[in-house]
Amino acid sequence: MTLTLRNIAKTYPGGTRALLATDLDIAEGEIVSLLGPSGCGKTTLLRIIAGLETADAGASIRFKDDDMTHQPVERRKVGMVFQSYALFPNMSVRGNIGYGLKMQGLPRADIDARVDEVIALCRLDPCAGRAITALSGGQRQRVALARAFAPRPRLLLLDEPLSALDAALRGTLRDELAALLRQFGITAIFVTHDQDEAMAIADRVVVMSQGRVAQIGTPEALYRAPEDAFVARFVGNSMPLGGRIDGGTLHLPGGTLALATPATGKTAYVRAEDVKITGDGPLTARVQTVTFLGTHYRIALTGAADDTLFCLHQGLTAPKPGDTVHLTIAPQSILTLAPEKVAA
Amino acid sequence: MQLAITLLAAAFLLVPTIQSVLAGLTVNYFQGLKSGLTLQWVIEVWRLYSGSIFLSMGIALACLVVTLIIGVPAAYAMARNPGRMTRALEEFISLPLAIPGLALALALLQLYGSYKGFRLSWTFILVGHVLYTLPFMVRSVMSVLAAIDLKTLEEGAASLGAGPVRRFIDIVIPNALPGILAGALTVVTLSIGEFNLTWMLHTPYLKTLPVGLADSYASMRLEIASAYTLIFFVMIVPLLLAMQWASARAQRMTQ
Numbered sequence: 001m002t003l004t005l006r007n008i009a010k011t012y013p014g015g016t017r018a019l020l021a022t023d024l025d026i027a028e029g030e031i032v033s034l035l036g037p038s039g040c041g042k043t044t045l046l047r048i049i050a051g052l053e054t055a056d057a058g059a060s061i062r063f064k065d066d067d068m069t070h071q072p073v074e075r076r077k078v079g080m081v082f083q084s085y086a087l088f089p090n091m092s093v094r095g096n097i098g099y100g101l102k103m104q105g106l107p108r109a110d111i112d113a114r115v116d117e118v119i120a121l122c123r124l125d126p127c128a129g130r131a132i133t134a135l136s137g138g139q140r141q142r143v144a145l146a147r148a149f150a151p152r153p154r155l156l157l158l159d160e161p162l163s164a165l166d167a168a169l170r171g172t173l174r175d176e177l178a179a180l181l182r183q184f185g186i187t188a189i190f191v192t193h194d195q196d197e198a199m200a201i202a203d204r205v206v207v208m209s210q211g212r213v214a215q216i217g218t219p220e221a222l223y224r225a226p227e228d229a230f231v232a233r234f235v236g237n238s239m240p241l242g243g244r245i246d247g248g249t250l251h252l253p254g255g256t257l258a259l260a261t262p263a264t265g266k267t268a269y270v271r272a273e274d275v276k277i278t279g280d281g282p283l284t285a286r287v288q289t290v291t292f293l294g295t296h297y298r299i300a301l302t303g304a305a306d307d308t309l310f311c312l313h314q315g316l317t318a319p320k321p322g323d324t325v326h327l328t329i330a331p332q333s334i335l336t337l338a339p340e341k342v343a344a
Numbered sequence: 345m346q347l348a349i350t351l352l353a354a355a356f357l358l359v360p361t362i363q364s365v366l367a368g369l370t371v372n373y374f375q376g377l378k379s380g381l382t383l384q385w386v387i388e389v390w391r392l393y394s395g396s397i398f399l400s401m402g403i404a405l406a407c408l409v410v411t412l413i414i415g416v417p418a419a420y421a422m423a424r425n426p427g428r429m430t431r432a433l434e435e436f437i438s439l440p441l442a443i444p445g446l447a448l449a450l451a452l453l454q455l456y457g458s459y460k461g462f463r464l465s466w467t468f469i470l471v472g473h474v475l476y477t478l479p480f481m482v483r484s485v486m487s488v489l490a491a492i493d494l495k496t497l498e499e500g501a502a503s504l505g506a507g508p509v510r511r512f513i514d515i516v517i518p519n520a521l522p523g524i525l526a527g528a529l530t531v532v533t534l535s536i537g538e539f540n541l542t543w544m545l546h547t548p549y550l551k552t553l554p555v556g557l558a559d560s561y562a563s564m565r566l567e568i569a570s571a572y573t574l575i576f577f578v579m580i581v582p583l584l585l586a587m588q589w590a591s592a593r594a595q596r597m598t599q
Contacts, residue, residue: 050503052499052502052503072502073499073502073503074502074503074504074505074506074507075505077505078503079503080499080500080503082496082499082500084493084496086493086496086497086499086500087500088497088500088501088514088515088519089492089519090515090518090519090521099501099504099506099514100504100505103504103505103506103510104505147500147504148503148504151504151505157503
């Protein structure tokens with residue numbers, strides 16, 4: 001199902017603008033993530049799509065050819081997975097999964113058949129008869145997903161579906177969730193503040209900041225070609241280098257670097273994995289701290305850029321704190337972007 | 345030492361009770377147990393006061409129905425809309441607890457005393473009992489509802505296609521059930537045992553169980569009054585036990 005959103009904004013009674021006018025088109029079967037820090041309006045947007053919040057006047061929400069703008073949540077036929085899962089504690093696993101089908105007024109036999117099908121699909125067979133309180137966090141998450149998916153919704157909405165789980169479980173369940181959503185073949189939107197989660201699950205990511213959409217694109221595009229400084233920092237963990245750009249040259253406290261294209265007036269950003277320690281690099285820096293992280297070392301460097309610069313160093317040995325090292329940053333690894341607005 | 349004190353305290357509480365119960369079963373209290381045991385006083389009480397017993401049970405049940413119909417939706421509405429207004433309303437509903445039953449009864453008499461049909465009907469006592477027991481129902485249900493994330497549960501049900509009425513029946517009532525049960529038992533127990541207010545509101549033809557008890561103390565043989573106490577115990581103790589069990593269950597849920 002295609003989803004068309006036009007002019008969606010939300011102003012709270014106090015005058016707080018949670019969401020500025022936003023347009024968004026989502027294609028049939030697409031999995032889209034709304035990514036941003038807390039308070040960026042991503043959950044508000046999801047809740048407006050669900051019908052749990054009303055948008056400001058002038059908005060338009062279309063599910064394929066149907067205008068849903070003024071429909072209440074119970075008539076939109078959306079499946080929703082809540083951050084806390086909101087499973088009904090007074091019902092069994094089967095009761096929860098079958099509730100939406102019961103609300104559709106289906107005969108008992110049809111409900112049972114569909115519940116069995118979804119239980120098998122979500123691999124919930126071992127705990128199908130259990131009470132909700134007897135389930136682990138991962139099982140609850142899958143029951144919530146099964147419950148949302150069982151009534152064959154037009155759209156699946158997930159609000160931070162993994163954030164209630166502990167870190168060890170989150171990684172496995174993230175891949176599992178991505179696989180299940182693909183298997184469902186349903187249009188899905190999920191909200192997250194974790195860029196790894198967004199990139200692992202979504203076909204397309206909508207990066208949001210301060211109540212507006214900063215950039216929409218595939219995970220690769222956002223990572224490799226961010227359009228603004230917020231996206232570069234939030235999605236790619238890019239660090240501002242500071243210094244001064246003069247044509248095709250970047251002047252930094254620790255030396256000068258060549259840029260791929262002249263970029264006077266812009267700000268330079270680099271990711272930690274693109275900072276290389278080499279014997280004859282043009283930048284000099286002092287090692288401040290060294291953290292061993294298994295696959296690599298994370299080294300904090302001072303003196304090269306305006307702020308502390310981090311470098312991911314692969315190798316069997318690493319320099320020691322206090323050492324002076326030489327750094328290389330390839331011209332194509334330096335992102336030059338318009339400086340961030342102070343308010344943003 | 346500790347055991348001795350415990351036993352002493354228990355005896356202090358139990359001996360009068362046992363004595364009273366025994367008094368209701370002896371032929372002649374002043375001659376003591378050697379006069380023999382009899383059920384004649386219990387039968388006598390039943391003959392004289394069975395109307396009071398049935399009236400009390402009827403009022404307690406009616407009181408329960410009314411507090412359920414008013415109290416559960418009120419508690420739900422208040423749990424769903426927390427705020428200053430709700431807190432003020434909760435205090436307002438709880439006011440009858442702070443005011444002596446006598447004062448409450450006096451106010452009811454002043455206001456409705458001139459409506460003879462109402463004044464002489466059992467529903468007049470019922471109104472007093474509802475006023476007095478409603479806060480217990482509301483608070484009991486509210487405390488259970490406050491412990492669950494009702495808003496999100498309802499949003500979940502709504503996203504699955506449930507309208508407001510279905511959500512109330514399928515989600516709110518079942519999850520509030522321990523609180524409703526605890527509240528219901530409190531209401532019934534309080535209504536059956538209520539004396540202050542009822543004593544002011546009753547008429548010679550409408551005596552509830554405790555009012556009848558006072559009447560029997562004042563005008564009957566001590567053995568009859570004691571037998572009355574025995575009947576009262578038999579009715580109220582199982583209710584008290586059930587109440588304790590239900591509120592323990594509700595408390596477990598709110599933790």
